[in-house]
Amino acid sequence: MKKPRHCSGRVIVIGGGIGGLATALPLVHRGFDVTILEQQAVPGGKMRQVNGVDAGPTVLTMLDVFQDLFADAGESLTDHVHLVPQEILARHWWQDSGPLDLFPDQERSADAIGEFAGTAAKTEFLTFSKRAARLFDGFSEPMMRQAEPSLTALTSHVMRHPALIRDMGLGQTLKRLLTRSFTDPRLRQLFGRYATYVGGSPDRSPALLSLIWEAEARGVWCVKGGMSALAKAIALLIEAKGGVIRTQTKVEKINTALGGVSGVRLASGEALYADQIVFNGDPRALALGLLGDTTNQVATITTKRARSHSANVWSFSATPSD
Ligand SMILES: Cc1cc2nc3c(=O)[nH]c(=O)nc-3n(C[C@H](O)[C@H](O)[C@H](O)COP(=O)(O)OP(=O)(O)OC[C@H]3O[C@@H](n4cnc5c(N)ncnc54)[C@H](O)[C@@H]3O)c2cc1C
Incomplete structure (x- = not known):
């Protein structure tokens, strides 16, 4: 394995969905001071459990993407999750x-x-x-x-x-x-x-x-314990490598100064500084200025029409039988 170049600087990742976790892992592995800020009670985003049931993705495809993510961090995917090929x-x-x-x-x-x-x-x-x-x-x-x-x-x-x-x-x-x-x-x-x-x-x-x-x-692979187990495994790895994950922490505004980002303001009023910010929420939130009007140029509004929900998910816990 190639030794990663050691980097420094404070990075805030807004949103601990699988996108935010997959962004944070290589950064923390390379020596950045990474903090993930997630508004929900647990990381994972759609790939999390709600009341003990996986409420989002059920199966894994393009396995090599996750194998590469773990390998890049000097780890093996199968040491962290149990995969079941379907x-x-x-x-x-x-x-x-x-x-x-x-x-x-x-x-x-x-x-x-x-x-x-x-x-x-x-x-x-x-x-x-x-x-x-x-x-x-x-x-x-x-x-x-x-x-x-x-x-x-x-x-x-x-x-x-x-x-x-x-x-x-x-x-x-x-x-x-x-x-x-x-x-x-x-x-x-x-x-x-x-x-x-x-x-x-x-x-x-x-x-x-x-x-x-x-x-x-x-x-197609299933992850033992549900796909949320994969998000959990990445979150644990980030923390083991020194990254910080703050849950129930909603970012209200991205602060800017001198033409760049300078940090965030949380819903609690607390301010955190950062050299770099990665936003893992819906880019439309940036475009609409929901995180402040200085970052609304970062993303474009791709549709003017009102959006509908793409899914209405009902989760049930049951013991299967023939
Ligand atoms: C029912 C369902 C089934 C699916 N099935 C599959 C499947 O089988 N296989 C598959 O590959 N994909 C599946 N998908 C798609 C997959 O789940 C998503 O593409 C993926 O989880 C999205 O990850 P993400 O990190 O981009 O976004 P998200 O998971 O939405 O993460 C964004 C995170 O940002 C947080 N956030 C946003 N704004 C803020 C803020 N201001 N402050 C703090 N936190 C903030 C949110 O709380 C959230 O946790 C499914 C999706 C659904 C809904």
Whole structure:
């Protein structure tokens, strides 16, 4: 492992969701004086338990992202969480036609689809899958793994790989792509659900989101104890390396001075200084000036329309039985 360069300076991370935790870990490991300020009672954000039940994410995909995060901090992910690879990626069920399971093995998924919806559907699935894999590979480095994807870098990447233009289905919605890809309406419905992963609807989301299928096809893992156990493990590691996590601590304002940030003011009235601030909340909060009017240029308001909730989550605790 490469020894990290030792850095100094006080960093405040506003928000202890998985984004804030994943930002804080490499910083604290490199020697920054890091404090996470989280308004809730525990860190994790959506990846936390509410009344003892995981209320947000259920499964882990793109495992290598977390393996790299831990490796960068000189740790091994599996020393901190117990991962359970899922043999069945997802089970889909229709009232009149029973279940359809999909698997990490593409041939097995194709056979299951063939059995469920016929040979033509199997061929359609394989074509759709290949397209999703090309898109995933094409956009992984220039977009998905970039902290700050740039439109210019993305455009020049697409220009260097013109076949991606056809695969992206420019100007097409996911629903349109699925209507063209699958004859069976159940399969259109099944693959349309990937739009909901970003709080979208298939008839309003771009066809590009079809690549999410490939992220899932590459494997799905459960974390023993729920996904909140992963957030907890990262939080513990941050604290073990000297980082501070303050919960029930709401930031009300980001203070600025001399054209840069100077610290934060908490809802309690306490002021904390910082050399750098990372905001892990909704960027729209910055754009709307909810953390002060000197930081509203940092983010842009991407939509003027009122937003709806993307999910209404009901959590139940139960003991399963056959
Ligand atoms: C029901 C549901 C199911 C999901 N399923 C999956 C899944 O299976 N797999 C998957 O990969 N993803 C899933 N997701 C998506 C995933 O949970 C989120 O993308 C991810 O957790 C977001 O993390 P984040 O750190 O960006 O934001 P958040 O988790 O929202 O964290 C932001 C944090 O900032 C804090 N904060 C904001 N403003 C302030 C302030 N002023 N002062 C102090 N604190 C502040 C908030 O309290 C919060 O803790 C699911 C989401 C939901 C809702």
